[in-house]
Each structure stands twice: as structure tokens, then as C-alpha cells.
Amino acid sequence: MAVGQCSFPVMHPVPGITLGSANAGIKQTVRDDVLVIQMAEQSTCAAVFTQNAFCAAPVHVAKANLLHAPRWLLINSGNANAGTGEQGMTDALTSCAYLAEVVGGVATQVLPFSTGVIGQSLAIDKIKSVLPTIINNLSLDNWTKAAQAIMTTDTFPKGVSKVIDIDGQTITINGISKGAGMIQPNMATMLGFIATDAKINQSLLQNCLALAVEQSFNRITVDGDTSTNDACVLMASGCSLVPEIKQGTETYRIFSDAVMTVCKQLAEAIVRDGEGATKLMRIVVEQAASAEEAVRVGKTIAHSPLVKTAFFASDPNWGRILAAVGRAGVENMVLEHVQLYLDEVCIVRNGGRADDYTEEAGQQVMNQEEITITVKLGRGSTVQEVLTCDLSYEYVKINAEYRT
């Protein structure tokens, strides 16, 4: 159950970035569940992490190690190593040490990431046992397997590959992500790994990532729950022949736009694969007085179980959308100034149903798999977009049976 085209693209190799994965038996599937990404020496690396006050152990370690010029990412799926207390911290640190030993590096150069069930001990011996094989098989071409290895309840692997041309030389940007549930990223998504061969210093790379994440992963929501393990990493190997990217240049603008596009596509893929999703809803809030209020209105609509179930049922029950706008907490909003559209069909105008609205027109839009809800607040000129999906029986089923 996923909305629309979800095929995995051809991933161009990113010079300086190699990947390897294996099945360590952490997840109860035949899919790989441990992934290592290796960056060339001199790479720079940026990352953003969950704003959940209760970060998982690997998030604490990755945040600290980000300052030590990381060379390796060690990722496991099937277990989040969250809510695991002191043992969890020890396990995260030990798993980094295991990898450092195999690659002949230092433990602080490893960023650990975990995703899966909360509150269970991580089987680090299982991870240890597969590391030599993984390192032996590191390759530029393992992107598809890597995208599969980080999946949990995702129904398809998510990847984007983009090559940009700068004065006859190329920069490649690849990204993979996973999502599905507990998705309302706040400063980062569940897990997103983006790699490029661009040469760019760490602080500029960090700015570039933060900006892209704010407009992509931070604008999607499946169920309003922010994970304890959210993280998004942008690695730059510096192996491209394009000269170093400097702040304020045209090259930076092009590069930054490309990173934004990759993030937006990965974020959209997460919503398309939202747990139980049958519809993709693009909520565009226009004429807002500020970005903050636009996002607030967009997310209030996106989180409403009544709106989400109405979309699941293809029911143009616009009263629920209007009620959500009304309770978003925007002060001095005037109902008479608000307009509501489903795609191009105007539903609400002048405080009530638009004169020319017909149920048939609304129904026709609702029957689609992808729908744009546009709310014009009549308060200003700011526009923001939030992506979400519907709430189906399947969502309840998946989450009621998650651990069984």
C-alpha cells in the first residue's frame, strides 16, 4: 500500500562513497539489516537530529562524533536502541569500536544510527559478526541494497540520484531514506542519508542541509509522532573535479537547490509510503501572515484524524478541514476571509460553501490518489506546503500488530 509511482531509480555512483550491507538477524526478515557507509578521507559531513527530548543512544553518540571528522556510518534497522538506558549508550559506543577495529580507524570517527522497536537491547554481537564481510564488500554500487537495509515497515526502498553539471564537470548527489511510521520529523527525518562528491567545507555543508531539511523532511507528517531516532546526514567526499564550493557563489546556489530537490523527493517518498497510506495530500497554505502560522494550519489539517479518515473514504467532508483550520490556534482569523480548494475546485468562500460548488465536483477530486488542499487565509502573502497521507484501516492494523 503506497501512493503513486514508487520505483527505485538508477543510482549513479558517488566517487568517494562506498557502501556495504548484510543480514545480521536483528530484523526478522531475509533483508539486510546492517549498513556501513564509508567516506573518503578529507570528506566533510553534516547532520541534523531529532528534537525529541528523549534521543536514542545512537543519536547522542552520533551528535558527539560529528565533531571528529567522521569517516563511517554504521546503521542498523530492526532495533532503535532507544529507551535502553546506560546499557544502550554502552552498546552504541561498543558497536562503533567494533567497526573501528575492522576498518583500522578510531571509534569516534563512526556515526551510529538505529531504527526499529524502542526499548529492547541491541544485539551488538550480531552486528559485530557481519562487519568483516560488509567491509570486504564495500562498493560504489550498493545503493539499492543500502536503501533496502534501512527499511522497517516501509513497503519500498526510497532513493534519489541527481547529477548536476558545473562548467563541464559533474557533481553527483544521491540520497536514501526510510520512514513509514512515527513520522513528524522535527529538524530531521526518521533516517535520511545523502552523499555527494562535492568539495565543500563542513559548516557550509551543515547550512545547506539544515535549509533543505526545513523545507522537506520538516514539512511532512504521517501520524504526528516524532521519533527518538530521527537523523539526516549529508556527506561530501570532495572527489568531484568541480572546485571547492564557496558560500555565496552561483555554484553553491545550484548545489544547494539540488540538495533541496533530493530532500524533497525523499521526504515525499516517505509520505507516499506512510503506514497504510492510500492517498497523498499536498496541503498548500497561502495568504498567511507568516511561515509559522502557515505551517501550523497545514499541520493541524494534516494531523486531524477526522480529515485523514474522510480522505481515506474519498468523502469531500470539507467541514472537517474547516474545523481543523479553525482550531489551529491562529489569532484573529476571520472565517469570511478564508477560501478552501480541493485541487481547482473552490469549496468554501465568504464563510460558507461556495455558491458554485457541487458535491459531484468535490467527489471527482476526492476519487484521485493525489489531492491538493489549498487554504487561503486572507491574512498575508506567505505560502507553505505540508505533505501527509490518509488514515486507513491498514494504519491501525500495522500499528496494532507491530510487535506481534
Next chain:
Amino acid sequence: MAVGQCSFPVMHPVPGITLGSANAGIKQTVRDDVLVIQMAEQSTCAAVFTQNAFCAAPVHVAKANLLHAPRWLLINSGNANAGTGEQGMTDALTSCAYLAEVVGGVATQVLPFSTGVIGQSLAIDKIKSVLPTIINNLSLDNWTKAAQAIMTTDTFPKGVSKVIDIDGQTITINGISKGAGMIQPNMATMLGFIATDAKINQSLLQNCLALAVEQSFNRITVDGDTSTNDACVLMASGCSLVPEIKQGTETYRIFSDAVMTVCKQLAEAIVRDGEGATKLMRIVVEQAASAEEAVRVGKTIAHSPLVKTAFFASDPNWGRILAAVGRAGVENMVLEHVQLYLDEVCIVRNGGRADDYTEEAGQQVMNQEEITITVKLGRGSTVQEVLTCDLSYEYVKINAEYRT
């Protein structure tokens, strides 16, 4: 589908308060859908209304008429008269005028209330046609029919009746309410009507209601959606032989406590009858630094679809509760200071699973219909309670099929 004992109690008559209802065909059921409550002359009346920015037309009219010593409440179910623009305002005002004509009163003495589908015109002619019959049959004993007449997707009528003794004389307090969906009242619940024969001035009555609502209806949530039509009314006929209740007296304290109890029981009944509910969750947040942060943590847990589906599945997936606490937006929260209990079973302590916790013990609690989740934040001494229910297939079914 409702949780626990939901039988309708014996309702004592409230001197000075008469009720009458009829089936006007607004709702597509055989149940009555129009209710009139008449207060004796000299009654006082307090009310609180939804904080949704887009109030329904009847809410606007009721707010205004509250200042004109109301004598009648005119309530219909099946149609919310919300999102109906100017026509909706005209309809609300006209329906008040119709009632005033039948009873020989003034339209401004009528408070109108509507609940049901949003965005459709109210058939006020249907209401008009049943008013003479209703007024002819006003009676002290119609509480059960009244509670049934205000139901929408509720599966049982909700009522509480309480008699308190003051120096050998009695005061009766009756309440009825309706809820089921779009339930996260904010300053009032969906619809609650409470009547007493106490003699008490309007401003003290308003204080009493506001306090009771804050700790009852404003502490429950089914789906996090705040309705456009929420309202709660407290009527006092003054017909009791107990002398007028004055501020700061012991009698006021007893009366106020009784009103609070009635409101809490009505609020709990709404959660027990939450759409698709199979479990009642009482979320107690202790050791908070303030009431605001306690309620915030409680509501974040209560709104998490992941928590709600885990409870539906009777799965002690406490990681989801912990993740919700973590994303509640409370600053400087320390995971190591937080404790989590399911009933008496301690699950989380010292940042991870409690040493003595067993899945069996957690499972045993989860198998119950009613469960108390206690979160101790380790930050202060404030305690607040939030009530909610689980998220089931039935919730999706009810809301996907609401208009069909």
C-alpha cells in the same frame, strides 16, 4: 462499542427545569432530534463555548443571548449549522424567533445549539413544525429522552444526577452530554447541559462552571479535534429551598464540588463512548513543574496514534509512550528522571526499562478495559489527569462512513 458500565441513571427532577423533545426528521433516525429546555423565571444561566476560531452560527447567537437572561435552550442534533455562512446566522436567529413565538417569549431569551454534520443548511421549517408539540409536553421527567435527543454518533445517552443536602434541604444537579467524535473540548465539551434548582447569581454560576469544565471536559480527548459547536451550559432555577448560595461559603464549596463531579462523570462518559473506543486510558502526569506542562504531556500521549493503536492491540509498547513524552515540547526534560507506570507496574526507570519489569506484568495490565498510565516527570509536584480512548478499526470505519 463503549468501554465499561454505561447505563443511564435515575434522574431526579430539577424543580424549575422542564424538558421536551420530538423527532423533526433532521437526523435520519427514529430518535428525537429537537430538544427544548425551559428554565423557570428568575433562573440564572452560565455557559462556556468552543475556542475554535470558526464558531458555528448557533454559538455566535447563544453567546450574545447569554447576556439577556435566557429562559429557553433550543437544541437540535443531526446538523451543526456550521460553515453555513450568512444563511446559517439567519437560520439560527429565525429558529429562536419560532420558539419565542410558541412560548410567548422574546427571541433573545433563547439559546440555540446544534450538533451534527458541518456545512449543510439547517431545516428550520422542520424544527418549527415540532415546537408546539414539544412545548405542550414540557415536563420535569423528560431527562432520558432529552439525553437521547442530543446524540449523534454516541452509542448511549449520558446523564448524571446528584442530590446534595444542605442543612436538611436539598439541591439537585442533573447533567446530560453528548460527544463521540471531534472531541478535544477547549473551554467546553461538544454539548453538555447541566441544570440545578440552586439559587445562585449568574457571575458566581459562571465561575463555578468555568472551574468545573477546566478540570473535566477540558481534560478529555478522543481524536484531538475541537468542534466548531462545543458548548456547556449550567442552568440554575433558584427553586430549591436552600437559601441563595454566596461566594466563599461552605455551601458554595459543596455545590461547586458537586458540579465538578457531575462534569467529570459526563466527561468520562464521553470518552467511554469515544468513536470506536474499546479501552479507557486515564493518563496521570505527576511531578510536573506546572499544570500546563502536565496537561501538555498528558495530551501528547493521548493524541499519539501510535500509542492509541498499541492500546487497541493490548500491546505494552511503552516505547511509544516514552517517545510521546519526549516530543511534548517540555524544555530540559531529563529522561533519567522520568518514571512510567501501567497501573501499578513500573515500566521505565533510570532512562530505560525497569529492572523488575516483565512483559507478562505489562501484558496483564494491557488486557484490561481500563488502564491508568502514570508518568512521573521528576520536575515538581503538580498532578494533572487526561482521559482518552484507543484508536480502533471501528474509529476509521465510523469516520470513513459518516456521511454515507
